[in-house]
Amino acid sequence: MDKLKMQTPDLTDKNIEQIAALFPNVITETKDENGNLKKAVDFDLLKQILSQNLVEADDERYRMDWPGKKASLLKANTPITKTLRPCREESLNFDTTENLYIEGDNFEALKILQESYLGKVKMIYIDPPFNTGTAMIYHNAFSKSESEYDEEIGAMDEEGGKLFRNTDSNGRFHSDWLSMMYQRLVVSRDLLTNDGFIAIAIDHNELHSLTLISDEIWGEENRIATVTVQHNPKGRNQAVFFSENIEYMLVYAKNIGLAKFNQVAIDEDVIKTFDQTDKNGKYRYESYIRARTVWSRKNKPNNWYPIYVSKDLSKLTTSYNKEYYELYPVTNQGEFSWKNIKSSFEELNKKKGYFLAKKENDKINLYHKYHEQQVLKNLWIDKKYQSEFHGTNLLKNLLNVNVFDFPKSLYLVIDILKLTVSQKDIILDFFSGSATTAHAVMQLNSEDGGNRKFIMVQFPEKTDEKSEAYKAGYKTIAEIGKERIRRSGKKILSELESKSQQLKLGEKPVDTSKLDIGFRVYKTDSTNMKDVFYHPSELKQMTLDDLLSNIKEDRTPEDLLTQVILELGLELSLPIETKKILGNTVYIVQTNALVACFDNNIDFKIVDTIADLKPFKVVFKDASFKDDKDRINVEERFKRLSPETKVTVI
Structure with missing residues (x-):
């Protein structure tokens, strides 16, 4: 009878398995510390196989290095004997919900989730602590569990919790922050589906460094964009030179060849133009003529052909019919072309309602369905992304007190989710903070009837005793996050029920029973097993x-x-x-x-x-x-x- 190991997987073993699949002859056996046989790699033989492409230790190469990088990678691959313990009393709808809220160190949580969520998370959105150089303390963020690393980068609080003050006086100002991020990103990568995405919010202080380590982990070829987000149009008054009013969002695909954005619009003015709906979503009708120089008859001869329209405008064909109107892609500016070649038009014409012929000013114009989408820009300046109104004030109105500094705009997270996830996907945020991501997932589900699931991870960092949050009873950041989920879920459900009671003629009632506003709370802890x-x-x-x-x-x-x-x-x-x-x-x-x-x-x-x-x-x-x-x-x-x-x- 086999015995469970009761520890997280050893990622080194998985790497060896991948090498074995490519080069089985380099796999050998050695003994571990207990004298048991285990697989190992014959690196001398592997070097011979790859001899023409080797980079020796002393060779110059392009890469990102810092003190602590090797230790960070080693820790990412090393198994730990930690676990999660359920907390029913802090959960909401524990027995029926599919959402998770994990309270504890996010690195440990990511390690613990490795087997259960390997290749299952479609989208990771994180808003990590910015490396500002101010006297900001990160509880258990930069530290490793080993005592020597505590001594290297931090100290202990009165409860034995690790603290780190990342200031300019710290000799490892960038290194500590990079090590903290690197090991978490390495472990999180395996959780993504092959067509998944990660979006990382960051300011200017570590944008360059974060881009370099993200390029290394995810692959430079998988970097989709560095999106500039105007979150504070007024800027900060205390600036000496330039007033900072923007932040950035690094967006990567796990595999650019498999990843695909959803065809949606995110600009409010563009969204309003899609005023009709079918089974495939919102759409509008656009002219079937491509009236631009590059689409001229001369440049696109295969897109120049007659389309015949019946007198009642209900039927279209490319076959000659003397009883029908004959249309060519001609405007007052000249001869252009149709959007599609003839054979493609004939296929599209089989779809009921795809084309619409209209008589306008004694002329027959042809339109086609254009489903919700837009050309995406890497500059997001819409008012809905302003963190003061749609982050700070929104949260204040929800909890009746100003409990959190600089939460992200709810609509920023909603929009990146609209682009990247489908209705049944899992979204992970392992720097959960005030749980904006959880709020966004529930809001999006309420709008389109989806069943997206969230996994939030947040360290129970203590709130300042002088803060409004502490005075309101929120002793940790995690308590703020959990209460936000409870209140936002209740509000969203109430709004959905109200909407169902005010239906317009022909509208179907919304099934509110399918909206999941619950969450299971788990807390990281030592293993359940004794040393024996x-x-x-x-x-x-x-x-x-x-x-x-x-x-x-x-x-x-x-x-x-x-x-x-x-x-x-x-x-x-x-x-x-x-x-x-x-x-x-x-x-x-x-x-x-x-x-x-x-x-x-x-x-x-x-x-x-x-x-x-x-x-x-x-x-x-x-x-x-x-x-x-x-x-x-x-x-x-x-x-x-x-x-x-x-x-x-x-």
């Missing part, structure tokens, strides 16, 4: 409790279930059913994806009952069985009753 679970041979002294159980005494069955779900690569949003079967508590995840029972002294009746469910995976506690004989019997019973089930223990 990971290093049984190294412990010289074991207590009686250690011998009886390898699980920490303060951990609940739901804690264990969560770590098992993560270990097995299942999504945390899956439905969980709790049943009492023959006196035992049994957890059933996603019907039969996983069945778990962590009770002591499990007998064969409950084993047979679980086997009858034909689950894909089953997990028990190792301590549930008296001895190896019982474990073997359990395996044999599953082989007989449910041979496809994989049985494991913790």
